Amino acid sequence: MRRFKQLLQMDDAVAILNAGTNGVLSLVDAEGEPYGVPLSYVYDGEGHIYFHSAVSGHKMECIEAESRCSFCVVAQDDIVPEEFTTYFRSVIAKGRVRIITDRDEMMRGLMLLCGKYSGGIDPNEEIARCINHVRVLRLDIESLIGKEAIELVRASGNQGAI
Numbered sequence: 316m317r318r319f320k321q322l323l324q325m326d327d328a329v330a331i332l333n334a335g336t337n338g339v340l341s342l343v344d345a346e347g348e349p350y351g352v353p354l355s356y357v358y359d360g361e362g363h364i365y366f367h368s369a370v371s372g373h374k375m376e377c378i379e380a381e382s383r384c385s386f387c388v389v390a391q392d393d394i395v396p397e398e399f400t401t402y403f404r405s406v407i408a409k410g411r412v413r414i415i416t417d418r419d420e421m422m423r424g425l426m427l428l429c430g431k432y433s434g435g436i437d438p439n440e441e442i443a444r445c446i447n448h449v450r451v452l453r454l455d456i457e458s459l460i461g462k463e464a465i466e467l468v469r470a471s472g473n474q475g476a477i
Contacts, residue, residue, distance in 0.1 A: 320468055323461030328406045331390040331461060332358040336432075338388035340366065340412070340454075342377035350377050356386070357427040364408060364454040365424035375414070375450065382411040386454055395466075402466050410457040414450055424451040 323331075341351045352374055354366050364386060368374055391404040415421050422442070429438035
Protein backbone atom coordinates (compact mmCIF):
# COMPACT_ATOMS: atom_id res chain seq x y z
CA MET A 316 0.00 0.00 0.00
CA ARG A 317 1.36 3.36 -1.02
CA ARG A 318 -0.10 5.53 1.75
CA PHE A 319 1.02 3.73 4.89
CA LYS A 320 -0.31 6.46 7.20
CA GLN A 321 -3.79 5.39 6.13
CA LEU A 322 -3.24 1.70 6.86
CA LEU A 323 -5.62 0.33 9.49
CA GLN A 324 -4.39 -1.86 12.30
CA MET A 325 -5.26 -5.53 11.75
CA ASP A 326 -7.76 -5.46 14.63
CA ASP A 327 -9.60 -2.60 12.92
CA ALA A 328 -9.60 -4.41 9.57
CA VAL A 329 -11.02 -7.55 11.20
CA ALA A 330 -13.65 -5.46 13.01
CA ILE A 331 -14.81 -4.11 9.64
CA LEU A 332 -15.09 -7.67 8.29
CA ASN A 333 -17.07 -8.73 11.34
CA ALA A 334 -19.44 -5.75 11.26
CA GLY A 335 -20.06 -5.53 7.51
CA THR A 336 -23.15 -7.02 5.93
CA ASN A 337 -22.08 -7.06 2.29
CA GLY A 338 -19.07 -6.71 0.05
CA VAL A 339 -18.00 -7.08 -3.55
CA LEU A 340 -16.31 -10.30 -4.67
CA SER A 341 -14.09 -9.62 -7.67
CA LEU A 342 -13.30 -12.49 -10.00
CA VAL A 343 -11.99 -13.09 -13.51
CA ASP A 344 -13.81 -15.29 -16.00
CA ALA A 345 -12.31 -17.85 -18.41
CA GLU A 346 -11.86 -15.13 -21.07
CA GLY A 347 -9.96 -12.89 -18.65
CA GLU A 348 -12.87 -10.47 -18.22
CA PRO A 349 -13.34 -8.98 -14.76
CA TYR A 350 -16.53 -9.67 -12.82
CA GLY A 351 -17.55 -8.11 -9.52
CA VAL A 352 -20.60 -9.26 -7.61
CA PRO A 353 -22.04 -7.92 -4.33
CA LEU A 354 -22.58 -10.64 -1.74
CA SER A 355 -23.62 -11.25 1.83
CA TYR A 356 -20.85 -12.97 3.76
CA VAL A 357 -19.57 -14.05 7.13
CA TYR A 358 -16.01 -13.97 8.46
CA ASP A 359 -15.24 -17.00 10.63
CA GLY A 360 -12.45 -15.36 12.66
CA GLU A 361 -10.00 -17.99 11.42
CA GLY A 362 -8.94 -16.51 8.07
CA HIS A 363 -11.93 -17.56 5.97
CA ILE A 364 -14.92 -15.76 4.52
CA TYR A 365 -18.02 -17.81 3.67
CA PHE A 366 -20.62 -17.03 1.02
CA HIS A 367 -23.55 -18.95 -0.40
CA SER A 368 -24.41 -19.14 -4.07
CA ALA A 369 -26.71 -20.65 -6.63
CA VAL A 370 -25.49 -23.96 -8.02
CA SER A 371 -24.69 -22.48 -11.43
CA GLY A 372 -24.18 -19.10 -13.04
CA HIS A 373 -21.46 -16.71 -14.08
CA LYS A 374 -19.95 -16.45 -10.58
CA MET A 375 -19.53 -20.22 -10.40
CA GLU A 376 -18.05 -20.32 -13.90
CA CYS A 377 -15.52 -17.67 -12.90
CA ILE A 378 -14.51 -19.55 -9.76
CA GLU A 379 -14.10 -22.78 -11.71
CA ALA A 380 -11.87 -20.96 -14.24
CA GLU A 381 -9.76 -18.99 -11.74
CA SER A 382 -9.86 -19.21 -7.95
CA ARG A 383 -7.86 -16.02 -7.25
CA CYS A 384 -10.08 -13.21 -6.06
CA SER A 385 -10.43 -10.11 -3.94
CA PHE A 386 -13.26 -9.11 -1.65
CA CYS A 387 -13.91 -5.52 -0.62
CA VAL A 388 -16.03 -4.32 2.31
CA VAL A 389 -16.71 -0.60 2.79
CA ALA A 390 -17.48 0.30 6.40
CA GLN A 391 -17.78 4.04 5.99
CA ASP A 392 -18.11 6.40 3.03
CA ASP A 393 -19.20 9.82 4.20
CA ILE A 394 -19.28 12.37 1.39
CA VAL A 395 -17.74 15.73 2.32
CA PRO A 396 -18.65 17.99 -0.63
CA GLU A 397 -16.82 21.09 0.61
CA GLU A 398 -13.58 19.09 0.80
CA PHE A 399 -14.13 17.27 -2.53
CA THR A 400 -13.59 13.94 -0.83
CA THR A 401 -15.12 11.16 1.23
CA TYR A 402 -14.20 9.99 4.70
CA PHE A 403 -13.93 6.25 4.12
CA ARG A 404 -12.88 3.07 5.89
CA SER A 405 -12.61 -0.18 3.97
CA VAL A 406 -10.85 -3.52 3.77
CA ILE A 407 -9.74 -5.70 0.90
CA ALA A 408 -9.15 -9.42 1.39
CA LYS A 409 -7.19 -11.27 -1.29
CA GLY A 410 -6.91 -15.00 -1.68
CA ARG A 411 -8.53 -17.95 -3.33
CA VAL A 412 -12.18 -18.87 -3.30
CA ARG A 413 -13.17 -22.52 -3.15
CA ILE A 414 -16.39 -24.40 -3.73
CA ILE A 415 -17.00 -26.44 -0.59
CA THR A 416 -18.10 -30.02 -1.20
CA ASP A 417 -17.64 -31.47 2.30
CA ARG A 418 -21.13 -31.67 3.84
CA ASP A 419 -19.93 -30.82 7.38
CA GLU A 420 -18.13 -27.70 6.19
CA MET A 421 -21.12 -26.72 4.06
CA MET A 422 -23.27 -26.92 7.20
CA ARG A 423 -20.71 -24.90 9.16
CA GLY A 424 -20.68 -22.15 6.53
CA LEU A 425 -24.46 -22.05 6.30
CA MET A 426 -24.84 -22.01 10.08
CA LEU A 427 -22.37 -19.12 10.34
CA LEU A 428 -24.27 -17.20 7.65
CA CYS A 429 -27.62 -17.88 9.34
CA GLY A 430 -26.21 -16.84 12.69
CA LYS A 431 -25.08 -13.51 11.25
CA TYR A 432 -28.18 -12.67 9.22
CA SER A 433 -30.96 -14.52 11.05
CA GLY A 434 -29.69 -14.69 14.61
CA GLY A 435 -32.21 -16.05 17.08
CA ILE A 436 -34.11 -17.99 14.41
CA ASP A 437 -33.61 -21.75 14.14
CA PRO A 438 -32.10 -22.23 10.66
CA ASN A 439 -32.29 -26.03 10.49
CA GLU A 440 -35.53 -26.23 8.49
CA GLU A 441 -34.35 -23.60 5.98
CA ILE A 442 -30.97 -25.27 5.58
CA ALA A 443 -32.59 -28.69 5.09
CA ARG A 444 -34.86 -27.18 2.43
CA CYS A 445 -32.05 -25.54 0.44
CA ILE A 446 -28.91 -27.60 1.07
CA ASN A 447 -29.19 -29.52 -2.22
CA HIS A 448 -29.81 -26.33 -4.21
CA VAL A 449 -27.06 -24.11 -2.86
CA ARG A 450 -23.29 -23.92 -3.00
CA VAL A 451 -21.12 -22.80 -0.13
CA LEU A 452 -18.01 -20.86 -1.05
CA ARG A 453 -14.98 -20.18 1.14
CA LEU A 454 -12.43 -17.46 0.54
CA ASP A 455 -9.11 -18.43 2.09
CA ILE A 456 -7.60 -15.07 3.01
CA GLU A 457 -3.96 -14.65 1.99
CA SER A 458 -3.81 -10.91 2.71
CA LEU A 459 -6.09 -8.44 4.43
CA ILE A 460 -5.51 -4.70 4.21
CA GLY A 461 -7.65 -1.97 5.71
CA LYS A 462 -7.42 1.68 4.80
CA GLU A 463 -9.05 4.91 5.95
CA ALA A 464 -9.20 8.48 4.72
CA ILE A 465 -6.28 10.64 5.82
CA GLU A 466 -8.78 13.00 7.45
CA LEU A 467 -9.90 10.18 9.77
CA VAL A 468 -6.27 9.40 10.60
CA ARG A 469 -5.66 13.04 11.51
CA ALA A 470 -8.86 13.26 13.57
CA SER A 471 -7.88 10.17 15.59
CA GLY A 472 -4.45 11.55 16.43
CA ASN A 473 -2.81 8.37 15.15
CA GLN A 474 -1.16 9.98 12.16
CA GLY A 475 1.83 7.95 11.16
CA ALA A 476 0.99 5.02 13.45
CA ILE A 477 0.99 1.61 11.81
